[in-house]
Every structure is written in structure tokens, then in C-alpha cells.
Amino acid sequence: MTAFTNIRLNGVSFAFGTHTVLNHIDLDIQPGSIVALLGPSGCGKSTLLRLLAGLSTPAEGEIWFGDRLVAKAGWALPPEARDIGMVFQDYALWPHMSVAQNVAFPLRMRNVPRKAREERVMAALNRVGLAEFAERKPAGLSGGQQQRVALARAIIAEPAILLFDEPLSNLDSALRESLCHEMAHLLRQLGTTAVYVTHDRREAHWLADRIVHLASGTVESVHTVTPSAGEIA
Numbered sequence: 077m078t079a080f081t082n083i084r085l086n087g088v089s090f091a092f093g094t095h096t097v098l099n100h101i102d103l104d105i106q107p108g109s110i111v112a113l114l115g116p117s118g119c120g121k122s123t124l125l126r127l128l129a130g131l132s133t134p135a136e137g138e139i140w141f142g143d144r145l146v147a148k149a150g151w152a153l154p155p156e157a158r159d160i161g162m163v164f165q166d167y168a169l170w171p172h173m174s175v176a177q178n179v180a181f182p183l184r185m186r187n188v189p190r191k192a193r194e195e196r197v198m199a200a201l202n203r204v205g206l207a208e209f210a211e212r213k214p215a216g217l218s219g220g221q222q223q224r225v226a227l228a229r230a231i232i233a234e235p236a237i238l239l240f241d242e243p244l245s246n247l248d249s250a251l252r253e254s255l256c257h258e259m260a261h262l263l264r265q266l267g268t269t270a271v272y273v274t275h276d277r278r279e280a281h282w283l284a285d286r287i288v289h290l291a292s293g294t295v296e297s298v299h300t301v302t303p304s305a306g307e308i309a
């Protein structure tokens with residue numbers, strides 16, 4: 077397991093052309109904590125996540141993972157060099173690959189030998205309750221099952237940081253709640269630092285230690301969640 081990593085954003089700004097989407101964001105995310113980014117549509121949640129992933133480059137500011145600078149104005153370390161896992165709303169599975177091949181992909185990229193790869197794939201599929209579906213193609217799975225595959229793929233290389241962009245919003249309400257609790261349990265077992273984008277307050281409360289409210293490209297407030305008391309200021 078990778079050592080727990082904190083995430084720090086110092087004065088991070090981002091614009092699409094003349095449209096400023098993120099305006100001097102400062103954020104400190106503790107190692108091993110789960111932070112939900114909450115806010116209305118268009119407030120910049122996905123943009124912030126893409127900056128954390130290395131899919132976009134900040135116009136201003138710095139992003140640090142532990143003592144490693146991963147982005148600064150005009151420069152970004154690419155995603156594959158960041159030790160991250162990602163889960164998106166649309167699952168983003170490769171349709172021509174089996175469940176096992178999808179999950180194995182990050183290990184292939186790291187040249188993990190086949191035997192070790194197969195063992196780790198089965199361990200990851202067991203963790204998400206999908207061992208019996210290893211040879212199936214994604215099209216033969218339900219939405220919830222597909223998202224479990226995406227989750228297994230995100231965790232298999234034991235990344236220091238996991239990034240989620242509305243992973244449950246394509247699922248019905250009951251499934252969303254049960255899978256959200258499962259993911260919270262899994263993330264706490266793994267101890268991975270996680271940033272979870274959602275516009276669903278309930279998901280944020282089920283899952284996160286802290287909730288960061290974004291509004292119009294700035295951090296409006298940060299709340300701590302305690303399991304018994306709910307969200308407190």
C-alpha cells in the first residue's frame with residue numbers, strides 16, 4: 077500500500093478562454109480522508125477534478141500530492157505519472173475487453189507479470205463482489221455492476237489517490253445508496269485519499285469526512301461530517 081498522501085491546492089485558477097471557471101482555490105485534503113466536492117451544475121467540480129487528475133493544466137497556482145509538485149501555472153504532470161485511480165459517471169469500460177481484462181489494465185500498463193496480475197484481479201473483483209463475472213463483457217452487466225468493475229479497476233494498482241466524478245448518478249436511488257455505503261467502507265479499508273464529486277448532498281454525507289462546497293469557481297465553505305451528528309459547520 078502506498079503511503080497516505082495529502083493533497084494541497086494553492087491559489088489554483090482555471091479558465092476556458094475568457095470564462096474563469098476556478099478562481100484561486102486553496103484546499104488542504106488530509107492523508108487518507110474522503111472529501112466530497114459539492115455544488116450546483118456548472119460550478120466547476122469536474123474542472124477541479126480534471127486538474128487533480130492531470131487532464132487539465134492550471135492557469136495559476138500549484139497542486140501538491142504530498143511533497144510532490146504535480147501541477148503549476150502552465151504545467152501538469154500527466155495522469156499516468158500521478159499514482160491515481162479514477163471513476164467516472166459513464167463507467168468508461170472498454171467494451172471489447174472482459175471484466176477481468178478491464179480490471180487488469182492498470183497492471184498491464186505497469187508491466188506486472190501475468191500470474192501476479194491474475195491474482196490481483198481476482199482479489200479486486202472479490203472486493204467489489206464480482207468474482208463470478210470475470211469473463212463477461214461489460215455489455216452483459218447492469219449499470220451498478222459496471223460501476224463496480226470501474227471501481228475495481230481504479231483500486232487495483234493501489235493508488236495513493238482516488239478521484240470520483242459523480243460515479244453513482246446513472247444508478248437508481250436504492251442502488252445509489254447501497255453502493256455509496258459500500259464504497260465508503262472500501263475507501264476506509266484502503267486508506268486511500270479520495271476526492272468525490274457529486275451534486276447529491278446525501279451521497280456526500282454517506283461517504284465523506286469533509287464536504288467542500290464550491291460555488292461560482294470558489295470554495296464557499298468546508299464542513300466536517302461526523303457519523304452521528306451529520307454535517308456540522
Ligand SMILES: Nc1ncnc2c1ncn2[C@@H]1O[C@H](COP(=O)(O)OP(=O)(O)OP(=O)(O)O)[C@@H](O)[C@H]1O
Pocket residue numbers: 092097115116117118119120121122123124275
Ligand atoms: N470544454 C469546455 N469548454 C468551455 N467551457 C467548458 C468546458 N467544460 C466545461 N465548461 C464550462 O466550465 C464551467 C464548469 O464546468 P464543470 O464541468 O466543471 O461543472 P460541474 O460543476 O462539474 O457541473 P455538473 O454538475 O453539471 O457536472 C461550466 O460553466 C461549463 O459550461
Ligand SMILES: [Mg+2]
Pocket residue numbers: 121122123
Ligand atoms: Mg461535472
